[in-house]
Amino acid sequence: MKEVALNQNQFFEVEKITNGSYHPLSGFMTENEFYSVIDNYILPDGRLFSMPIFLDISKESANDLKINSNVKLLYDDNLIGEMLVESIFSCDKKKCAKKIYGTDDIQHPGVNAFYKTKEVFIGGRVAIKKRILHELSRYELTPSQTKAIFKEKKWNTVAAFHTRNPPHCAHEWLQRMTLESYDGLLIQPILGQKKPGDFLPMAVINGYQFLISKYYPRNRVILSALTTSGRYAGPREALFHALVRRNYGCTHIIIGRDHAGVNNYYDIYDSQNLCTKYEDALGIKIIKYKEPYYCSICNTITNKSACRHISSDPDSIEYISSTKIRSLLLAGLRPPPYVMRPEVIEAIYSNNMFVPE
Numbered sequence: 001m002k003e004v005a006l007n008q009n010q011f012f013e014v015e016k017i018t019n020g021s022y023h024p025l026s027g028f029m030t031e032n033e034f035y036s037v038i039d040n041y042i043l044p045d046g047r048l049f050s051m052p053i054f055l056d057i058s059k060e061s062a063n064d065l066k067i068n069s070n071v072k073l074l075y076d077d078n079l080i081g082e083m084l085v086e087s088i089f090s091c092d093k094k095k096c097a098k099k100i101y102g103t104d105d106i107q108h109p110g111v112n113a114f115y116k117t118k119e120v121f122i123g124g125r126v127a128i129k130k131r132i133l134h135e136l137s138r139y140e141l142t143p144s145q146t147k148a149i150f151k152e153k154k155w156n157t158v159a160a161f162h163t164r165n166p167p168h169c170a171h172e173w174l175q176r177m178t179l180e181s182y183d184g185l186l187i188q189p190i191l192g193q194k195k196p197g198d199f200l201p202m203a204v205i206n207g208y209q210f211l212i213s214k215y216y217p218r219n220r221v222i223l224s225a226l227t228t229s230g231r232y233a234g235p236r237e238a239l240f241h242a243l244v245r246r247n248y249g250c251t252h253i254i255i256g257r258d259h260a261g262v263n264n265y266y267d268i269y270d271s272q273n274l275c276t277k278y279e280d281a282l283g284i285k286i287i288k289y290k291e292p293y294y295c296s297i298c299n300t301i302t303n304k305s306a307c308r309h310i311s312s313d314p315d316s317i318e319y320i321s322s323t324k325i326r327s328l329l330l331a332g333l334r335p336p337p338y339v340m341r342p343e344v345i346e347a348i349y350s351n352n353m354f355v356p357e
Contacts, residue, residue, distance in 0.1 A: 002064055003072045004057060004083070004122075009193045011075040011132075012227045013053060016244075018081070018128040020143040021226075023247045028055040030087035030123035038099045041239070041278070048281040050239040051231060052100065054121040055083075062088055062120035071122075078132055086124035093117075101233050103265055109195035110232035110262070134227075136191050139205055141224040146186065147249035149222060155183035159287060160245035160253040162260075163189045164230055165199055165322035166207030166348045168340045170292040173301040174254060175216075177289065185221045186250055187212070193229035195262075196357045197326060201225070203348040210347040224248075232262040238271035239278060246284040253284055257291040294318045294338050301338070329353065 006014065016022045024047050029037065034052050036044045043049050065071065065085050073081045097104045097111045106112050141149070150158050159182040161175055178185055187208055191201040205225065212221050226244070231237045237260035245253045259271035268291070275286045290303040296316045297309045304310045310317050318339075325335050334345055 001070055001072050001082075003074055004055070004061065006073055006075045006080075008075075008134075009229050010055060011080070011134075012192050012229070013055070014073060014075075014081060014126055014128065015131075016228060017053070017126050021228075021244055021247055022053060023143075025049070025053060027083065027086075027125035028121075028123045029053050031089035031121075032087070033123065034089070034091070034121065038096060041236075048239075048278060049243065050236045051233065052096075054117075054123065056118040057120050057122060059119045062122070065122065073126070075132060078130060080130050080132055081126060081128040083122070083126050084124045085122050088120060088122050090120050100236060101231075101265070102236075105265075108232065108262065108265055110230075113193075113195075113229075113231075136201055136225055136227050139191070139201075139223075139225040140227055141222075141248075143248045146222070146224060150184065150249050153184060153219065157182040157252060158184045158186055158250045160248070160250040160284075161185060161187045162241045162245070162253070163187070164194060164204070165189075165325075166204050166340075167211050167344060168320055168322065168325055168335070169294070169301050169338060170320040172211065172215075172341075173292045174256070174289055175221075178254060178287065179217070179220055182252060183220075186245070186248065187221060187223050188226045188245065188248070190228055190230055191225045192227045194355050195230065195232065196355050197330075198230070198355045199322075199326070199348070199353060200355060203350070203353045207344045207348040210344055211341070214343070230260075232260065232265075234258070234261040234266035235271045235274035238275055239282070242275055242282050242284050242286065246282060250284060252287050254287045254289070256289070291319065294320060326354065 017025050032044055037049050037052050041050050069085050071083050072079055073083055093115055094104045097114050101111050159178045189204045208223050212223055238255050242253045255272045255275050257268050272288045279286050290305050292301050292303045295302050295307050295309050298307050320339050328335050
């Protein structure tokens with residue numbers, strides 16, 4: 001039987017396919033599924049799905065494969081599973097990038113990563129034979145585990161919070177607002193492959209472990225990592241995040257301003273609008289807050305629904321972003337306390353906070 005050696009990102013995808021995170025997928029997408037998703041946001045059977053989940057291999061490896069043959073899946077020299085090869089195909093990456101990311105600009109980190117994938121994609125059902133623990137496994141729960149916890153806690157409504165960054169004060173405001181209206185909160189940062197300059201996994205985990213243990217009500221918040229890559233695909237990826245959190249048993253998800261976006265590739269609230277459009281098919285409700293900010297007159301985190309100064313005294317308004325925080329920390333500076341709690345900064349601060357360039 002032929003073998004395919006997986007890199008870490010591909011290994012994480014196999015994990016998510018086989019543990020139900022990517023339901024209704026049962027394997028890597030075939031050519032028909034790939035184009036159906038990027039063209040129409042649905043699988044060929046009509047079920048909603050927004051991001052292509054594919055396995056890329058080299059031309060040389062593909063030459064040895066045949067349709068309806070089985071291949072062994074190896075990771076770190078371990079046999080972890082098998083795949084039935086149902087489709088072997090390639091694509092025009094420039095055209096596909098435009099559909100997936102809304103741009104074919106190589107400066108876009110998601111597009112750049114897509115262009116670097118190997119020449120051939122293979123699709124087909126995946127079966128796991130052996131589960132391998134990795135360095136982030138202890139921070140991660142499976143969909144069956146989170147559903148069991150929600151049931152045990154008798155949470156009828158569970159809101160998901162997606163992030164790729166440690167918590168700042170605007171994030172905390174959003175989470176506290178959510179706790180006022182829902183039984184429980186699942187904070188689920190992604191810890192897979194991210195772009196250079198993003199926070200490394202342990203900075204994110206350490207920041208949230210501190211915040212939850214010191215400030216949030218006990219038994220109302222669960223922290224569980226999600227080892228999947230950041231795609232930076234804006235609205236399309238926000239829809240994907242909602243689908244995944246539905247599979248984890250959440251009834252609601254917070255979709256923020258420029259959710260899963262990067263730089264200025266997507267307009268404000270595009271992600272909220274797309275998720276709202278597909279809300280009925282998603283099977284999870286969308287929580288939409290106006291962007292929080294710090295108002296020096298109100299002396300608190302607020303938003304334009306509760307603060308008049310955004311119109312009358314715009315100079316009093318300071319928007320809080322993880323991009324600004326990363327820039328300050330990279331320069332050896334500490335964000336002010338109204339931007340990020342000093343204790344959180346201490347929890348995350350190290351010489352190894354960021355994905356290297």
